[in-house]
Amino acid sequence: MTRFIHLTDLHLSHPDLRDAHLYSDTGATMAEVLDRIRALDPAPDFVVLSGDLTNQGDTASYGMLHDMLADLPMPVVPALGNHDTRAGFRAVFDGFGADPDRPLFYHRVLAGLHVIVLDSLIPGRVSGAIDPEQFAALKTALDLQAGLPRVLVCHHPPHTDGTLPWEGLNSADSARLAATVQGQNVVAILSGHVHMNRVRLWNGIPVIVNTGLHATVDVLDPCDMAIEEGTGFADCRFAADGLQITFVPHAPKRRVLGRIGATVLQGFT
Template identity: 50%
Template sequence: MTRFVHLTDLHISHPESGDTMLRTDTPAQVARAVEAIGKLTPAPDFVIASGDLTNIGDAKSYALLQEILAPLSMPVVLALGNHDKRGPFHTAYDTGKGEGPHYHDTVLAGLHVITLDTLLPGRVSGTICDEQFAFLTAALDRAPDLPKIIVAHHPPRIDPGELPWATLDQAISDRLATLLRGRGVLGILSGHVHINSVRMWHGVPLYVSQGLNSTVDLIEREDMRIMEGTGFSLFDLRGSGLTVTFVPLSPNAQELGRLEVARLLSFS
């Protein structure tokens, strides 16, 4: 079995960054997620963080992010989102890419993980540039026998009526769908919209996690009602296929009772 964790929308801000936009203590929430991941049995083989690593993209916040993630003993795959800034990120992680997009691929625990950079500087919406489509075309051929995971902060467009900033635009989504068709993609991991959802998109599962900042009220249909709520996604790949479990972290759950292991095993 291969196990991995999907984090997204960390929105880390250093206390000295001057960020006045956050409504939650994201460093504490990310630290809580790291602690929870450390308690998982079996331990994950790797962790994916799919963008909005910081809230304003400043150097101090990337340094704080590195500090908070340091206790993780497994590889961590990082993607960028619309709140990130490429220059400070590349400087903090010494990638040598300057202001260029952060795309890469790697093989972890028998999975080929391909990471794209959907950041469109200065915009809430996202895109995939021609340079990355060329990279993706080549990457898909590099490990043809391995199942693939695609990481992209902005999800592809499912419904033409979706908010234009919430997904990649229709043309880019269609281009991506054509490229991924029949290429052994187990799923696309995204964030950005702060909700938990699983959708089938042209035969490829799209997994979106609410992330570690906040969530939204899915019943309220007029305004966007921002709510307390954080968590991460736990994936297990078995011979029968890929499963996902959404793990809530906040609000704090009130215990209503317990069932002992012996009793659980006695049920038929």
């Protein structure tokens, strides 16, 4: 069994920025969530950060993230979102190429999974896209590790009927992505961007989004985007019999109403 944690929409902002566009203390939330991850047993095999790592894309905030991740005892897989900047990220994080403006595409084998990271950032835009160079690189990557199940990481989820254009990838790139990964044993696409818990079966592939670490939205509001208090992440487990995603609420804290002990639980039939 492979266990991994999916964090998204960190929206970190260095305190010196005095960022007026934050709805919560994202630095405190990130620190608390990392403490929870360090305490997990069994420990996760890796942690995915599916974009909007910072709120402004500045080097100080990426430096803050780098320091927070420094003692995490498992690999971290970052992707970029529409709030990020490629140059800002690469100014702090080594090993992701020398060209500061090139899309952040890479892939790794981690705990028996082939993890492929796509960069859907369009500078200055809310919506997402995947450029032709990345599609070519994706095809090359899919020719490798053919026997392994794949996990794709892309900040913007694929476009589907009924979603607004800014909510994900554009429809043309979504269709091209579907054709590219067809039959490639993709067990999940991990995304963010929309700040809500959502699982969508897209061309037979689960697209997993979680609330993230900034704020959530009223999913039943038909018109406006009502931003609400709420953060969380996903605990993901993959085994031979399939994928399990458990959404973990982080804040606001919930009042404990009762407790059933482990011995009693194990005795249930």
